[in-house]
Amino acid sequence: MRELIIDSGLVKKFNPIHLKHHEFLPIAVENDKLITAHAPGAQQHHKFIRNVGQLATGYETSFYSIQPELLQHELKLIKQGIYHRMLISEKQNQVAPRGNILSVISNKGGVGKTTISIELAHQFARMGLKTLLFDLDLGNADVSNKLKIFPELTLYNFFNKEVELDELVVKTAFGFDFIPGECGEFKLANMTWAQKQRFFRHIQAISTKYDLILFDLGAGITRHVIDFALMADDSIIVTTPNDIISGYAAAKATYGRFVEINSKIESSDRELGEYVYSPWFILNQVQNMRQGKNLYHSLKRTIDNHINENSIFKIFPEYLGSVISDRDRLVDTYSKREIIGLKHPKSNLAIDYRQLAVNYLGSSLVEAPVQQQRGSGLQRFVKMLGLK
Template structure:
C-alpha cells in the first residue's frame, strides 16, 4: 500500500496519470508496436491507442530523450502513464504470451517453414566509415521488431563483428572454406537476438576464394537463408569483383559513406554500377528469355554526419555528379541511388560502446545516433517494392544463385 501511495505521488510530481495495471488489458495491436525484449529492458508497456498516439505505462519518465526514443521505436506519439516497475514486468510476462524467450528463438527458427528470405549486402569503398556498426545495430533493431535475422561477417581478414561485441564463436568462415565444417554448423545465436556467421582474422580475403569454395558456400547458403526474414552480409571494405558480385547478387545493396569520403562513396556507387551492367549483359546473353534490370538502385547511408540536412545535401551532390558523369552517357542502363538515411556522429557514444563491447543502440537507446539507427532498421524492415514478372527473378535466392552461375 505504501508503494502504491509513493508511485501515485511520483505521478503527481511529474504531472502525468497513474495507471493500475491490474485493471488494464493491453490492446494486442499496441503490444505489436514494441518488442517484448525492449519492453522488459526499459520497463515500458503499451496499453491502448489514444488520440493518434499510444498510451504507454512506464516506471521512469525522467528524460525527454527516453520518451523520444520510445516514440521513435514505436513510430507513434507516446502518452505516458506511471506504473510500478514490478507491475510492469508482471504485465509484460502476462500479456506478451506469444513472445518466444530469446534463448529458444534460434531453435524455433530452425523448425519453422521455409521463408523466402531477403538478402542485403552492406559495402563501402574503404574502411573506417562505420559499416560494421551499422550492420550489427540494424540486425539488433530488426530482431527487436520480431524479424528473424542472420548476420554474416564476410570480412575474412578482420573479424570485426566478433571483436566489437566480444563474441567467441567456435567456428569462422575460414573453417568453412577449409572444408572442416558445413555452413549450418557455424551459425551461432547471439545475446543480441540475431544469428551470426563469424568472419576470421588473418591474411585470407574474400577476394581470394576460388570457384569451388564459392559454389559450396552458395549451395549451403540456399538451405539456411530461407529460415530467416533477412540475411545481412557485412562485406569487407573495398570494391573487388567478388565483393561486388555478392552485393549485386543480393536483393538490395547498401553503400555506407561519410562526409569525409564523398569521392570514395561516389567511386563505390560507380564501380557497383559498372559491375551491375556487366552482370546484366552477361545474364541477357546466357539466360534464355531473360529481361534485364535496367536501373540500378543502391541504398545509401550517410554516416558520421553533423546534421540530418548535411546528409541529404551531400547525397544530392553525389546524385548530381552521377547524372552528369554516368547517366548522361548511358543509353540502356542507369543508376538511381535511394537515400535510406543518415547517422549523426557521436564519437564518444561509439567509442564507449566499443570499449564496453556493446551495441550503441543498447547502451544509449535514447541518443540521437541510436534513433537514427532505429530509423534505418525500420526502413530496411519494410519490404522493397515488388519486382515485376518481366524481370525474371523472385526476391531472395534465385537471383543470388543465377549471378554466381549456380542453379
C-alpha cells in the same frame, strides 16, 4: 528451384481474414496462373480459394504447399509490410520463403560499416524479424572484434569443408544470430569457384531460416567484394561527408559488374530489375540530417550526369538515411561490450539506426512495379557463376 517475390499489389486484392482462415497466400501471377502457397491440411479450402482467386485475378489457381508455421509467419510479416521472396520447388510442389539478403559495403575503410551492420541487425531483431549477421570481412573478423565474440569455428572452417554453414551460427545477447569471420590470412580473393558454389548452396538453404541476412563486407571494392555484394538482394553503400567521392566510386564499381552480368542476358529476355541497379546510401557521421540528405542529392546528381545519361543500364540510388556523428558515445559503449540500440536506446544514434531499419522495411510497402525493379541476389549469383 526458382524464386518469386510476393506481389504486394496482388495480396491486397485478398481479404487478410480469408488468407488466415483458409491458410493460403497468393504469391504472384505467372504465365496466366495464380501461384499460391497453402498449408497441406487446407485441402478442403481448395474450392473456395479457386473461386476467390478467379474472382480477384481472373486466373486459375496453382497450389504449392508450405509448412503451416511458415505460412502463419509470412502472414504476420505481410501485416508489417514485408514481402519475401519465395523459393519454389516444382519437383516437390513446395514453396519456402527466403529472407532478404543485404550487403553493407564501402570503398574506404573505417566509415562505419560494421557498426551500422551490428546496430541494424539489432533493430531488425527488435522488430521481431529473425536476423542473421554474417561477418564476411574475411581476414579481419570485424564483427567479432567489435562484439568481442570469438567462436572457435569460423567461416574459415566452412571454406575448408570442415563444417556446414549452419554449424557456425552463434546466438548473441543482442537478439540476432551471427556467423563469425576469421582473423588471419584467409581472403575472399582466395576463394575458388567450387567454394563460391558451395557458399551459394548454403546461403540459399540458410536464407529460408531467416527474415533478414546482413553481410558485413570488408573495405574496398575488389572484384570479390563486389561479387559478394551482388549476391545480396540489396546493397547498402556507407559513406561519410569526408568520403563522398569514395561513395560514388563504390556505386560505380558495383554497377560496372552489375552491367557486366546483365549484359550477358539477351536484351529481349531482360527484366526491369536487370536494367536498374538500386543501391541504398547511408550517410554516416553527419552533423545533422540535412547535411546527410543534401550529400545524398549531390551524389544522385553526379550519378545521373555521369552514368545514367549515357547508358541503358541505370543506377537509381536510394536514400536509406543518415547517422549522426557521436564517436565518444560509440567508443565508450563498444569498449564495454555493449551496443547503442540496447545501452542507449533513446540516444540520437539509436534513433537514427532505428530509422534506417524502418526505412528499409517501409520500402517493401511500395507497389509491384517498383518492387520488381529489385533484382534477386541469389538469381544473380546463379548468373555470375554460370550455374545454369
